[in-house]
Amino acid sequence: MNYSQLLKFAAPETIVVLTALAVLAVDLTSLRGLEPRLRFIIGGMLACVGCAAAAVWMIVMPEQANAFGGMLVVDPLTQLVKVALLGLTVFTILISIESNFTQHVGEYLALILLATVGMMFLVSAEDLLMVFVSLEMTSLSLYILTAFNKRNIKSAEAALKYFLFGGMSAAFLLFGLSLIYGLSGATNLGGIAAALQGRKLDPLLVVALVMVVIGFGFKVAAVPFHLWAPDAYEGAPTPSAAFIASGSKVASFFIFAKVMIIGFAGATGSGAFGYYESGWVPMIAIVAVLSMVLGNLGAIVQGNVKRLLAYSAIAHGGYALLGMLANSQQGVAALVYYVITYGMTTLGAFGVVAVVEQATGDSKLSDLSGLCRRAPVVSVCMLVFMLSLAGIPPLAGFFGKFYVFLAAAAAVKNLGLLWLVVFAIAMSAVSLYYYLQVMKRIYISDPPAGAPRMRVAWLTQATLAVLAVSVVLLGCFPGWLVGLIERALASLAP
């Protein structure tokens, strides 16, 4: 493989990097004197065009390649996930345009794009080195994005917390990865699986496994590695929080599943009811159960919408892990469908929070009171997002859950994982309570006396409306996305 070929395979990432540099350069050279909003519009449009170009490139020129033993894997599935990531990035940029928390527009947009590049490489990686490097690239950008609101002390606190937790978990991950390298002599996931095949689950491998799960568990905010999430979501500027909750989740779940399913294929174990066998499946099963319990129960008592969404994200992480536990092709398909639709939904919810925050200055639950009278379009969108998160048919969240549960139930003989599915269904019934609380605030509570109608920019409204409509359409016609994912998966099958 020569470098021109490599460039061809990495063209989408390259386009995004170039876009990031272009946004920085344009902002630095010619937009300095303008007001921030105008700079945001010009820079944002440039960034969106870049993302769109990268996405179009992948759609028009589907490739299949594996460069340098898994350093960069391009196949229909990774391309699909990358297109979804770019889409989420575009939506994140669109909801940031109207925000006014920063003067450093170019840097902000460039960091979002760089984080996206990190995620795209992460999705394409099947080599531990590449996984770690791209994970760090994503994380570092996200730490800065969290701290971006310099005027708000909470933002700095959140970023520091996120950074300290992140740094520590990165150390765990690196330690785990190094142990795996020591055990297998390979950094490539396929090679690791081959070397670990037939090996007993000895203490060293268990330590390595636990370390890796800690590292990734932090990224996907699974209990008990979730402590950063509520603070980071609350303190970060809302568009940044939206990005952490959507794009970064999609990429992290994808690579988490890939490492576990491909890399630890020999140490699967079993979490089936009555057939316990140690391995990564029972471990993740425990993490999933904890996430569902703590996420859902924690969300009930929150008084801040962003914190509520953070706990709900933890809970949804638990459901998504079920798709991974299925450890089957259908499970991966369900996981990808779930995280993509979840990303869109939660992005929309944060978009609504951003609107409210701009009008009222805070994101407490009480700030949503009477939103339906102050901003009707936005509150209809929020209705769609909340009901989808709660898993109400016919929205995307319902089908996502249904599909994940189905895959988990089908994965093990004799419906061995049914106990997890029953548990997850019970927990999603609990979740209905707090999503309905938000709805109650918006539709039933009276707005504060004398509160005027909110002025919502048409661009924000249009973005939220597009997201809401997509959530409805993906829920009503899930066959389209599921078909794409399954065809992509089928093309990978040996």
Place this chain on the structure above:
Amino acid sequence: MSGFPILSVLTLLPLLGGIMVVGLPDRKLARSFALGFSFLSLAQALGLWHTFKAANGGLQFVERADWIPSLGVQYFVGVDGLGLLMVLLTAIVVPLSLLVSGRVSERAPLYHALVLFLQAGLFGTFTALNFFHWFLFWELSLIPAFLLVRLWGGPQRAPAATQFFIYTMVGSVAMLLAFLAIFLATSKPGGAGVFDFIELGKLAARGALNPALAAKLGWFELTGRQIASVIFGGVLLGFAVKVPLMPFHTWLPATYAEAPTPVTMLLTGVMSKMGVYGFLRILLPIFPEQIQWLRTPLLALAVVTIVFSACAAFAQRDLKRILAYSSINHLGYCLLGVFAVATAGANVLAPAVEKAAALNGVLLQMFNHGLTAATLFMFVGFLEHRSGGLRGLNDFGGIRKVAPVFCGLMGIALFSSLGLPGLNGFVGEFLIFKGVFPLAMCSAALSVIGILVTAIVILTMLQRVFNGPLNEKWSKLPDLTLAERALVVIPIALMFVLGLWPRLILDVINPTVVQMVEQLKF
């Protein structure tokens, strides 16, 4: 079958109506729009009734389209006599309920929109033939009902609504899990399973379902038959809560009493029929063996439901609660009929005829009870409005003297509920007992106690409320207004018409019932 997707339009129309109404700014406009939409639906349902080829008996107006190919989910709708009857009942009860909702002033657009959403959910449930979207509508109808009780109910609405929600939710979840298990058991390697009710019915009739379950799900060395019974239990729970079958009924009296009266009309008039519909459409065809196996305990539960709910009604002092228990009692007859037919009937002279009689009775009873119970709750609503919220059995007395028209018309509805020959309630109950008596003599005989107690309950109500010395407090009680008279005359007239000429409905449902009896092999 190609052609105009009339059933999809039927379901979508109230959905669209609801979306429109929720955005309307004021009460009057919302009300007239919602009424308009419900009348459109009624017109459409009557049109369906008219164009339905009754002699055929099978599924008609079928639409079928691939929806999620990788899971084998199809959009599959169609109605036979049973589905059509339920669609018609829904289309009749919803406008009645909306017409008496005039007093809802708080957040009226939302209220009317939720009623229309509920209607869409009901239409969807009664026409869907694939589990996936059937379940979707089943759940979708629960949410508006919950909100209607929660937001516009009486003083104890919060616990009542929560109890209602939790009970039905638990039932739904059990059902969902059961169907997931069936889906996985019927899936071919790498392929999709079966969600199609008709297809599942055929599988069960061929005796292919139990072996498939045994092969795929080896739980604790259970045999296929036992696993099928566990799964049957899950589905049964879902429907038993909804009907309700004792002992899963405890949510009902509180919910019916606390819900605003128009919503109670919907709950008892149509939503309770969803459960019985499920028994007929899903449990009987897909689990014939299990029902037959558990027939005796199930019959016992039905008898308990009939007798105990009648006795419980006797003990109540709140008119709405009395009617709620009597509602459980009436649906108990339906279940009695459903369980009684689950036998080969070897010792019966003409089992097919008796079964057809019982099932025809069940269908008629569903329709008649829907109509009568909704009307009765409407009357209680009028009374409650006049008395300023009082609706105790002993709060009134002798109001026949001041409100003769009210008492006369409500008396007719009460006698229909009691099963007086000549009114609609009689025909259904008569047919059920005619069919059940040879098939399950003991149960039929014991159930007669229920009829007796119901008669006592209703006569007591007539006596305490309408007759006796006039309670001076109500000497100024206004009689029914002209508008109210015009409103109640329609269901009352229907009661007479169906009581005297039940063939109006029987002609349409009989072919379906006969076909059903033929297909059920015991």
